[in-house]
Amino acid sequence: AIQMTQSPSSLSASVGDRVTITCRASQAIRHDVGWYQQKPGKAPKLLVYSASNLQSGVPSRFSGSGSGTDFTLTISSLQPDDFATYYCLQDYTYPFTFGQGTKLEI
Amino acid sequence: EVQLVQSGAEVKKPGESLKISCEGFGFTFSTYWIVWVRQMPGKGLEWMGTVYPRDSDTIYNPSFQGQVTISADKSATTAWLQWSSLSASDTAVYYCARGWEGLGNAYDIWGQGTAVIVSS
Numbered sequence: 001a002i003q004m005t006q007s008p009s010s011l012s013a014s015v016g017d018r019v020t021i022t023c024r025a026s027q028a029i030r031h032d033v034g035w036y037q038q039k040p041g042k043a044p045k046l047l048v049y050s051a052s053n054l055q056s057g058v059p060s061r062f063s064g065s066g067s068g069t070d071f072t073l074t075i076s077s078l079q080p081d082d083f084a085t086y087y088c089l090q091d092y093t094y095p096f097t098f099g100q101g102t103k104l105e106i
Numbered sequence: 107e108v109q110l111v112q113s114g115a116e117v118k119k120p121g122e123s124l125k126i127s128c129e130g131f132g133f134t135f136s137t138y139w140i141v142w143v144r145q146m147p148g149k150g151l152e153w154m155g156t157v158y159p160r161d162s163d164t165i166y167n168p169s170f171q172g173q174v175t176i177s178a179d180k181s182a183t184t185a186w187l188q189w190s191s192l193s194a195s196d197t198a199v200y201y202c203a204r205g206w207e208g209l210g211n212a213y214d215i216w217g218q219g220t221a222v223i224v225s226s
Contacts, residue, residue: 001168032211036213043201043216043217043219044143044203044213045216049214050209053209053210055209055212055214087150087151089153089212089213091211094156095155095165095168096211097153098151098152098153099150
């Protein structure tokens with residue numbers, strides 16, 4: 001199975017900061033990566049699909065980039081509502097695999 | 107409203123069987139892949155397997171193959187995840203979600219999660 005190595009595992013930041021989360025795939029996966037946000041006790045929420053496409057309704061401060069093996073999720077200016085855990089997911093080949101998650105804390 | 111509604115929390119004993127459900131509303135259920143995702147307490151997300159209700163095509167993560175059964179009924183617009191014999195390590199929250207090629211196979215609608223507690 002393809003491994004998705006996500007970093008950092010945790011990140012301390014402040015409102016207004018620009019933050020970047022990365023995922024590295026163990027093999028090339030084109031642009032077949034999605035990014036998800038999860039808050040405690042809630043289901044994950046899709047933010048970005050196909051590496052760089054913003055899901056409908058997601059604020060434009062979120063953006064994704066990358067192809068091949070290296071992918072990033074960037075939040076341009078952190079808002080209070082953004083403190084959560086973020087996961088990447090490769091949907092290139094079965095079994096799909098998640099990164100380990102990045103907990104974004106104040 | 108487009109949504110996936112999961113069955114309620116379960117408390118079971120080791121060795122018991124269990125079947126949890128995920129019902130779709132507001133969309134053509136048969137044309138989306140339905141995935142099951144496990145989240146153990148305090149841990150990350152794990153992709154368990156997926157089913158295509160139109161033809162019941164099912165793909166398992168090898169890590170879960172033989173441990174669970176995934177199925178779906180397109181007429182009932184419902185997918186299921188079942189165990190024949192639970193163990194304490196099955197304690198987790200289980201989410202279903204829908205995926206389709208129009209979003210590059212990403213999962214845009216998620217159920218609310220079903221908590222399963224296995225304890226003697």
